[in-house]
Amino acid sequence: KAGVTQTPRYLIKTRGQQVTLSCSPISGHRSVSWYQQTPGQGLQFLFEYFSETQRNKGNFPGRFSGRQFSNSRSEMNVSTLELGDSALYLCASSESGGRSYEQYFGPGTRLTVT
Amino acid sequence: AQSVSQHNHHVILSEAASLELGCNYSYGGTVNLFWYVQYPGQHLQLLLKYFSGDPLVKGIKGFEAEFIKSKFSFNLRKPSVQWSDTAEYFCAVNGGATNKLIFGTGTLLAVQP
Numbered sequence: 001k002a003g004v005t006q007t008p009r010y011l012i013k014t015r016g017q018q019v020t021l022s023c024s025p026i027s028g029h030r031s032v033s034w035y036q037q038t039p040g041q042g043l044q045f046l047f048e049y050f051s052e053t054q055r056n057k058g059n060f061p062g063r064f065s066g067r068q069f070s071n072s073r074s075e076m077n078v079s080t081l082e083l084g085d086s087a088l089y090l091c092a093s094s095e096s097g098g099r100s101y102e103q104y105f106g107p108g109t110r111l112t113v114t
Numbered sequence: 115a116q117s118v119s120q121h122n123h124h125v126i127l128s129e130a131a132s133l134e135l136g137c138n139y140s141y142g143g144t145v146n147l148f149w150y151v152q153y154p155g156q157h158l159q160l161l162l163k164y165f166s167g168d169p170l171v172k173g174i175k176g177f178e179a180e181f182i183k184s185k186f187s188f189n190l191r192k193p194s195v196q197w198s199d200t201a202e203y204f205c206a207v208n209g210g211a212t213n214k215l216i217f218g219t220g221t222l223l224a225v226q227p
Binding site: 050 | 212
């Protein structure tokens with residue numbers, strides 16, 4: 001099976017702009033989670049989607065949002081970008097049928113805000 | 115609050131040395147425990163996991179970890195490291211039916227040939 005894919009891999013944006021990142025989970029996986037990785041804060045959970053519904057949310061401002069489509073692909077959006085949003089954004093997928101499963105991570109999207 | 119602590123931020127070992135990386139967690143209720151590895155330039159990969167049963171779990175590449183419930187610990191071990199084990203190692207925990215992973219700050223392991 002193909003792994004988790006994320007597009008684009010690299011992105012440079014200017015403060016105040018918005019950005020949309022995409023994640024395609026492993027075939028058959030219905031849960032998609034997003035994480036932000038920075039040198040200062042480490043890996044932090046953003047949100048999880050399952051069957052097109054947000055099931056869990058981390059402690060991030062409302063500028064961070066996401067959605068999931070019927071084919072389980074997911075997007076996350078960050079509006080009004082700030083310098084501190086520069087990070088590696090990771091997507092993870094799992095089977096997740098009501099209990100916890102192991103998660104498989106994609107390569108990430110490296111976002112740089114200037 | 116839920117948290118994961120990794121006590122060693124940077125570890126340097128020679129090849130063939132033994133490895134033990136500490137991980138302690140604070141989480142009420144049933145937990146699932148994980149160790150992930152991030153090799154230079156690669157994405158996060160699962161090394162091993164504990165959901166239930168035997169508290170000594172074996173993972174890929176000769177790694178193992180022991181869940182000690184009374185100590186809230188899940189330390190990672192390998193009897194003999196190789197240069198190719200140079201990577202960053204993350205301990206993570208989630209609880210019950212949630213997929214929300216709480217990660218430790220990571221341990222950078224450098225193995226000198």
